[in-house]
Amino acid sequence: MAKRRRLNPRPSRSSIPESNHDSTTTPPEISEDDTCPVCQLLLYRPVKTGCNHTLCQSCMATWAEVSLSHEMQIVDIDTDIEDQQSHQPFDAAEELEARCPMCRTQTTASLDQVRSQELQTKYPEAYTQRLAEGTPSDPDTTQTLQTLTLHIGNTHQLTTPTQPVDVSDPTPPNRHAWTFFLRPSNPHLLEEVHIHLQPTFRPARVIRTRPPFEVSRLGWGTFTVTAQILLKAGYSWVHAEAQDSPDGAEGGMLGVEWRLDFAGRGSMGRLRVRVR
Numbered sequence: 001m002a003k004r005r006r007l008n009p010r011p012s013r014s015s016i017p018e019s020n021h022d023s024t025t026t027p028p029e030i031s032e033d034d035t036c037p038v039c040q041l042l043l044y045r046p047v048k049t050g051c052n053h054t055l056c057q058s059c060m061a062t063w064a065e066v067s068l069s070h071e072m073q074i075v076d077i078d079t080d081i082e083d084q085q086s087h088q089p090f091d092a093a094e095e096l097e098a099r100c101p102m103c104r105t106q107t108t109a110s111l112d113q114v115r116s117q118e119l120q121t122k123y124p125e126a127y128t129q130r131l132a133e134g135t136p137s138d139p140d141t142t143q144t145l146q147t148l149t150l151h152i153g154n155t156h157q158l159t160t161p162t163q164p165v166d167v168s169d170p171t172p173p174n175r176h177a178w179t180f181f182l183r184p185s186n187p188h189l190l191e192e193v194h195i196h197l198q199p200t201f202r203p204a205r206v207i208r209t210r211p212p213f214e215v216s217r218l219g220w221g222t223f224t225v226t227a228q229i230l231l232k233a234g235y236s237w238v239h240a241e242a243q244d245s246p247d248g249a250e251g252g253m254l255g256v257e258w259r260l261d262f263a264g265r266g267s268m269g270r271l272r273v274r275v276r
């Protein structure tokens with residue numbers, strides 16, 4: 001050692017500013033700004049939320065899975081579903097929707113490529129290490145988990161009476177033409193939809209094996225339609241109320257309910273459910 005030091009004299013660390021050479025042997029401390037608030041490690045594949053928080057993609061994906069709201073949200077029946085879906089990436093890893101784990105705002109998060117690149121340059125060793133750790137679990141947490149958006153609702157129209165209205169009748173029967181519909185963002189995941197109507201309808205159960213997943217009837221009053229949504233083999237619902245399919249597939253069936261709406265032109269709700 002003494003001999004080497006004499007041949008390659010180097011000033012001590014304290015006498016010069018830290019050089020690039022030193023940083024490869026002594027990795028820089030990871031600044032708090034570059035640390036994920038969830039896992040407390042160097043941000044890896046950072047995603048930025050609409051509320052301006054940054055965390056690892058895998059941390060957000062895990063959080064999104066546990067916090068996804070199962071409440072149905074009523075939306076305008078004229079909402080252009082096709083348009084919405086074309087802007088909604090199919091892969092949950094690309095855009096995640098959840099409550100922000102930092103401030104609880106309902107938000108979306110997308111990968112911040114620029115930040116990712118900066119962190120990789122700033123902490124080459126730590127980033128490579130995170131890459132090595134992160135890769136094996138990624139397919140489980142993000143790639144095989146999909147978000148399926150279900151639009152459920154009914155259209156409604158009062159029909160013209162085919163016979164002259166009896167004006168002496170104080171309560172002339174209204175005839176309501178309605179269509180119950182279920183519109184999944186990815187119909188290819190669905191095997192069948194079983195639609196259950198009131199027992200007075202014959203048949204009271206309708207099975208649809210391909211889109212449109214709809215039932216149209218004429219009726220006099222509203223009631224609650226139940227639809228059981230069966231996924232194709234190999235997929236299961238990530239939902240507390242998921243049941244096994246009649247053929248035994250674990251978590252392959254999800255029941256949803258819709259109260260028919262005969263006010264105006266009907267209405268529609270949106271439900272986001274995860275599928276793996």
Ligand SMILES: [Zn+2]
Nearest residue numbers: 036039056059
């Ligand atoms: Zn993290």
Ligand SMILES: [Zn+2]
Nearest residue numbers: 051053100103
């Ligand atoms: Zn936030």
